[in-house]
Amino acid sequence: MATVDLKDVRKVYPGGVEAVKGVSIAIPDKALCVLVGPSGCGKSTLLRMIAGLETISAGTCSIDGKVVNTIGPTERDIAMVFQNYALYPHMKVYDNMAYGLRNRGMPKDEVDKRVRGTAKTLELEHLLERRPRELSGGQRQRVAMGRAIVRNPKVFLFDEPLSNLDAKLRGQMRVEIKNLQRKLGVTSVYVTHDQLEAMTLADVLVVMNAGLIEQQGAPLDIYEKPSSTFVASFIGAPPMNLLPLRSGQLEGAVTLPAVADNAATLGFRPEDCEVGADDAALDGGLRLMANVAGVEPVGAESFLYCDAAGGRIVVRVPGRTEVRIGDQLPIFARREKLHFFGSDGKRV
Amino acid sequence: MSPRVVFPNKILPYLLVAPQLAITLVFFYWPASQALRQSMLREDPFGLSSKFVWFDNFKKVLSDPNYLNSIQVTAIFSISVAAVAMGTALLLAVMAEKVVRSRGLYRTLMIWPYAVAPAIAGMLWLFLFNPSIGSLAYGLRWLGINWDPLLDGSQAMALVVAAASWKQISYNFLFFVAGLQAIPKTLIEAAAIDGAKPFKRFWTIVFPLLAPTTFFLLVVNTVYAFFDTFGIIHAVTGGGPGKATETLVYKVYNDGFVNLILGDSAAQSVILMIIVIALTAIQFRYVEKKVHYG
Ligand SMILES: Nc1ncnc2c1ncn2[C@@H]1O[C@H](COP(=O)(O)OP(=O)(O)OP(=O)(O)O)[C@@H](O)[C@H]1O
Ligand SMILES: [Mg+2]
Numbered sequence: 137m138a139t140v141d142l143k144d145v146r147k148v149y150p151g152g153v154e155a156v157k158g159v160s161i162a163i164p165d166k167a168l169c170v171l172v173g174p175s176g177c178g179k180s181t182l183l184r185m186i187a188g189l190e191t192i193s194a195g196t197c198s199i200d201g202k203v204v205n206t207i208g209p210t211e212r213d214i215a216m217v218f219q220n221y222a223l224y225p226h227m228k229v230y231d232n233m234a235y236g237l238r239n240r241g242m243p244k245d246e247v248d249k250r251v252r253g254t255a256k257t258l259e260l261e262h263l264l265e266r267r268p269r270e271l272s273g274g275q276r277q278r279v280a281m282g283r284a285i286v287r288n289p290k291v292f293l294f295d296e297p298l299s300n301l302d303a304k305l306r307g308q309m310r311v312e313i314k315n316l317q318r319k320l321g322v323t324s325v326y327v328t329h330d331q332l333e334a335m336t337l338a339d340v341l342v343v344m345n346a347g348l349i350e351q352q353g354a355p356l357d358i359y360e361k362p363s364s365t366f367v368a369s370f371i372g373a374p375p376m377n378l379l380p381l382r383s384g385q386l387e388g389a390v391t392l393p394a395v396a397d398n399a400a401t402l403g404f405r406p407e408d409c410e411v412g413a414d415d416a417a418l419d420g421g422l423r424l425m426a427n428v429a430g431v432e433p434v435g436a437e438s439f440l441y442c443d444a445a446g447g448r449i450v451v452r453v454p455g456r457t458e459v460r461i462g463d464q465l466p467i468f469a470r471r472e473k474l475h476f477f478g479s480d481g482k483r484v
Numbered sequence: 485m486s487p488r489v490v491f492p493n494k495i496l497p498y499l500l501v502a503p504q505l506a507i508t509l510v511f512f513y514w515p516a517s518q519a520l521r522q523s524m525l526r527e528d529p530f531g532l533s534s535k536f537v538w539f540d541n542f543k544k545v546l547s548d549p550n551y552l553n554s555i556q557v558t559a560i561f562s563i564s565v566a567a568v569a570m571g572t573a574l575l576l577a578v579m580a581e582k583v584v585r586s587r588g589l590y591r592t593l594m595i596w597p598y599a600v601a602p603a604i605a606g607m608l609w610l611f612l613f614n615p616s617i618g619s620l621a622y623g624l625r626w627l628g629i630n631w632d633p634l635l636d637g638s639q640a641m642a643l644v645v646a647a648a649s650w651k652q653i654s655y656n657f658l659f660f661v662a663g664l665q666a667i668p669k670t671l672i673e674a675a676a677i678d679g680a681k682p683f684k685r686f687w688t689i690v691f692p693l694l695a696p697t698t699f700f701l702l703v704v705n706t707v708y709a710f711f712d713t714f715g716i717i718h719a720v721t722g723g724g725p726g727k728a729t730e731t732l733v734y735k736v737y738n739d740g741f742v743n744l745i746l747g748d749s750a751a752q753s754v755i756l757m758i759i760v761i762a763l764t765a766i767q768f769r770y771v772e773k774k775v776h777y778g
Contacts, residue, residue, distance in 0.1 A: 210681060215677065222668065224671060224674075235675070235678050236679055287678075
């Protein structure tokens with residue numbers, strides 16, 4: 137139904153803060169694009185510019201091939217789900233959902249049909265006569281979703297819609313949002329700082345840092361080939377182990393494959409580590425000795441916090457572990473699982 | 485239920501509220517009871533003796549055409565003052581939201597009229613609209629209006645309404661600004677995205693959410709127009725021309741202190757007291773409970 141194209145978009149707030157410093161993203165039709173990044177990196181600002189709630193200082197934003205820089209939010213035909221839901225407190229759920237349709241002059245029976253249809257999809261039928269304050273957090277979230285869906289807009293925008301829910305509900309809603317978005321086939325932009333949400337929802341994942349895009353692409357590509365130490369430490373939980381290299385050498389490493397000259401940091405993921413001394417499998421990979429400083433059994437897996445000569449690393453081992461604090465372990469990581477970054481933090 | 489403080493000492497709590505009680509007794513209950521007693525007495529023309537007449541004074545007052553006229557004047561005056569003062573204040577408050585630069589200065593300037601004493605405010609407006617020397621009166625005549633509030637009752641009414649409203653606008657402005665600030669910005673943004681144009685947003689989102697503030701101010705403004713405008717009326721029109729601007733409170737003063745008909749005046753005071761109690765009760769009942777969204 138619609139593509140969203142951002143070309144070198146910038147935002148300077150009246151106070152002089154440059155929140156977005158030149159961002160270009162091309163979101164294909166029906167895709168779900170997730171913007172992820174640390175607090176204050178400009179995610180919300182970018183989303184609000186797409187919505188038309190903030191002016192665009194430079195660059196262009198196009199929806200469906202048409203530049204919308206000067207078009208107000210009222211005419212953009214987008215729908216947005218806010219972090220605090222922004223339900224109209226003086227209206228019943230029904231009127232909350234009907235408001236946008238009535239404003240566009242839709243006939244009464246058509247409004248009724250649409251609202252009831254959407255309420256059915258989201259299992260909100262029994263709540264239609266209530267006011268927002270009479271709903272639970274999860275129900276409010278669904279109403280906010282309903283209000284967006286019922287209008288059948290060109291683009292959905294979500295600004296951290298799940299951050300006020302508890303972990304379990306968040307997991308459920310995440311799946312539900314993904315399914316709904318697939319089913320309705322509406323192009324969407326989704327802002328979050330939760331990397332799990334980002335990984336699971338995204339068709340296109342955009343990692344932002346300080347107003348700029350660090351990397352964009354398919355989530356698993358980014359996971360497998362992070363373009364910088366920033367992305368490497370942001371995507372994945374727990375984050376990638378990063379150890380400094382000194383002139384191609386890692387302090388305390390028993391074996392280390394040949395390293396490019398300009399590599400300054402070595403990275404490997406906790407889940408790519410193995411414990412033991414299986415020389416056959418090593419095949420030119422990394423091997424080092426580490427002291428266990430902490431053990432975190434989570435159930436299905438356990439995390440070992442180890443001190444190696446180069447710094448603190450985390451190792452993920454499946455299931456229970458017999459390892460105790462103070463043990464010295466041989467750790468190894470296969471060659472193809474190693475990442476190298478230059479002194480500027482970029483991948484080499 | 486809020487937690488209650490429990491005093492182990494039986495007398496201390498009474499001692500603690502005693503000063504407050506004493507002040508209320510001396511300055512409210514005692515005068516009020518005197519007014520009540522006075523309202524049932526009738527004095528002889530020389531003020532030498534008085535006799536107890538039960539509700540005769542009330543009957544007399546309520547059947548007096550001048551009193552009924554005064555009720556009508558008060559109604560017109562109060563409704564106009566509340567409407568003008570609240571309408572203007574709301575408009576200014578909405579505009580103040582849009583001010584980006586020197587917002588603080590703008591707000592401070594808006595609040596000043598509230599600090600002006602009623603009689604002085606009255607004099608100010610009296611001079612501005614004095615038919616012979618007032619600069620604004622000159623402007624009105626230039627526009628072709630035959631301006632003479634000393635002779636024309638409705639013009640006199642317009643003048644006191646303007647003066648009384650002008651003083652109350654600041655107060656309303658403060659509350660409306662606070663009320664507007666309490667409305668989350670995202671609601672307005674959501675409404676914009678939902679396709680509502682600015683005017684529609686105001687009437688369907690902002691105005692309903694301001695209802696608690698508006699209702700509170702409605703009561704406050706009515707009470708103000710009833711009871712706190714004596715100084716203005718006294719300075720501007722003195723209740724005239726004829727009795728065109730003689731409100732209930734002004735009539736109490738006129739009958740009691742100018743014409744010295746103490747029994748009638750006291751009966752009128754008692755009626756006013758009942759009105760104010762009713763207004764306060766309405767305010768407590770509805771402002772606290774009904775008009776509230778959470
Ligand atoms: N109205 C504003 N005026 C001036 N600066 C602003 C304004 N809104 C945001 N900023 C600044 O712009 C930068 C980006 O803010 P933004 O809200 O886009 O961050 P974010 O990535 O959404 O963060 P979070 O994850 O905490 O929501 C921040 O440095 C913030 O201080
Ligand atoms: Mg944000």
